[in-house]
Amino acid sequence: MxxxxxxxxxxxxxxxxxxxxxxxxxxxxxxxxxxxxxxxxxxxxxxxxxxxxxxxxxxxxxxxxxxxxxxxxxxxxxxxxxxxxxxxxxxxxxxxxxxxxxxxxxxxxxxxxxxxxxxxxxxxxxxxxGEWMGSFGLTEPDHGSNPGGMTTNFKDKGDHYLLNGAKLWISNAPFCDVAVVWAKNEEGRIHGLIVERGMEGFSTPETHNKWSLRASATGELLFDNVKVPKENLLPKKNGLGAPLGCLDSARYGIAWGAIGAAMDCYDTALRYAQERVQFGKPIAAFQLQQKKLAEMITEITKAQLLAFRLGQLKNEGKASTAQISMAKRNNVAMALNIARESRQILGGMGITGEYSIMRHMMNLESVVTYEGTHDIHLLITGADITGHQAFK
Structure with a gap:
């Protein structure tokens, strides 16, 4: 092992x-x-x-x-x-x-x-x-970066709501026991509903043939006239700001998580460079490999400081959506770049399952896109500093 x-x-x-x-x-x-x-x-x-x-x-x-x-x-x-x-x-x-x-x-x-x-x-x-596992239904087949355009909807039927629609790219969907689903009411207002496995018309087919996040279960949430009890409506907040508030918390966690992936790639590359001998000396002794490793540890350190300060702001209730977007975007891009550079240090061995680097690289190709794409987070920062929204 x-x-x-x-x-x-x-x-x-x-x-x-x-x-x-x-x-x-x-x-x-x-x-x-x-x-x-x-x-x-x-x-x-x-x-x-x-x-x-x-x-x-x-x-x-x-x-x-x-x-x-x-x-x-x-x-x-x-x-x-x-x-x-x-x-x-x-x-x-x-x-x-x-x-x-x-x-x-x-x-x-x-x-x-x-x-x-x-x-x-x-x-x-x-x-x-962990007795119950959950999933989160916001992204739809036709609405990713524009979640406010969602078509999943529910109607008031007196003693229950009737939910229809579909969500795509949902982590944990295939085995979830409950799903927090965002849908529009008859007035077009977005609300959160707790949908439980076993409700008639609710299904969660798995997404196959992924080259990324292969050790994670991804699927769809399908709602075909699902009767949702009225007590399953989340009452304290509605509108698009409600699911986006959840994404702030998740994006904050990603900003830290990406550092872990980068650390693992860097540690693997450093150890390999110290052990791999070419032209009579460890490749860690060559300038170009030192350049790669020195830049990696610099970027990891910058990301650590960014995440730590953001954590302090979160603890104080001061972290803004735009600050969280900056950290998510920076740290994931940093990790992806380090994965690619680390793979080069390992040469051909870097593509094998003998090492973790290629798996991290493929995973990070999803992380850089989900919960706000690299480009959208850039525009969130741009809107924050200029006062003009470029994506509407």
Whole structure:
């Protein structure tokens, strides 16, 4: 079985800025990834299957709703702890981090933030323990970057709502027990509905033939006259701002998670460069390889500082959507570039499943697109600094 030799880079001694709790949380997640994810993830990626046996482990390290209060089964941690957990999980695999991100930020977060007490008590403890898994239905076949154009809708039928439509590219869909679905009412206003597996007319076909996120389960959410009880409507917020608020939380986690993928690629490339001998010396002794490695650690360090400061702002309730967009865009692009450079350092070996780099590279091609594309996040920043929206 493959041994995980990962050593985390900390060039600017950022561990000194973390609390004892932060370090305990991060190290618990790191050890779990080394023990339960790294030895199996290549095999699961090769066969395009999500390793469902790790769900209980994700729950045990607090990956499901880490910032949700303990009253509802969460760990009651701060936002930096949440980020560190996502960093460590994505160091193992972006698809596994996607599973945790969706559960935490896109399912538990809206139920906790927009739901009533009955909904919190019913759903959150089972989601926190991993007994139930959730998915988030916003993206549609014809509406990705423009979610406000969605056509999924529900009608008031007196004692229930009747839901129709379809959602696409949904992480966790094939095995989800509940789905937080965003749909328009008869007036065209967007609301969140909790849809449960087993409701007649609700199906979740799996998406196959992916070259990316192969160890993550992706699918569709299809609604054919689904009767949704009225008590399943999230009452505390509606409009497009409601699902976008969830995406802020998820994008924040991605900004940390991408650092983990970059760290793993860098660590793999550094170790390989020190061991691989060509022309009578380790390739790490050649200037061009040192240039690559030096630029990698510089970009990782910059991303760490960006994420840490964003975490402080999140803890203080000051982080804006535009600030989160900047971090998501920068850190994912950084990780993707490092994956590509790391693959070159490994030469032909870099394309094999013997190493994690090619898997990270393929995964990050999805991460750079989902939950706001690279270009859309650029325009969010542009709109914020100029006051003019370019994508409307």
């Amino acid at each position: 493959k041994q995980d030799l990962f050593e985390s880079p900390d060039y600017y001694l950022l561990d000194d800025l973390l609390s004892e709790e932060h370090l305990l949380v991060r190290d618990a997640a790191r050890q779990w990834v080394k023990r339960d994810v790294s030895p199996i993830i290549e095999a699961y990626a090769q066969k395009a299957e999500f390793p469902k046996q790790i769900v209980s482990g994700l729950a045990e390290i607090g990956a499901f709703g880490p910032y949700i209060p303990e009253t509802y089964g969460g760990a009651g941690l701060d936002q930096i702890s949440y980020g560190l957990i996502m960093q460590e999980i994505e160091r193992g695999d972006s698809g596994v981090r996607s599973t945790a991100s969706v559960q935490s930020s896109l399912v538990m977060y809206p139920i906790y933030t927009y739901g009533n007490e009955e909904q919190r008590q019913k759903y959150l403890p089972k989601l926190a323990s």
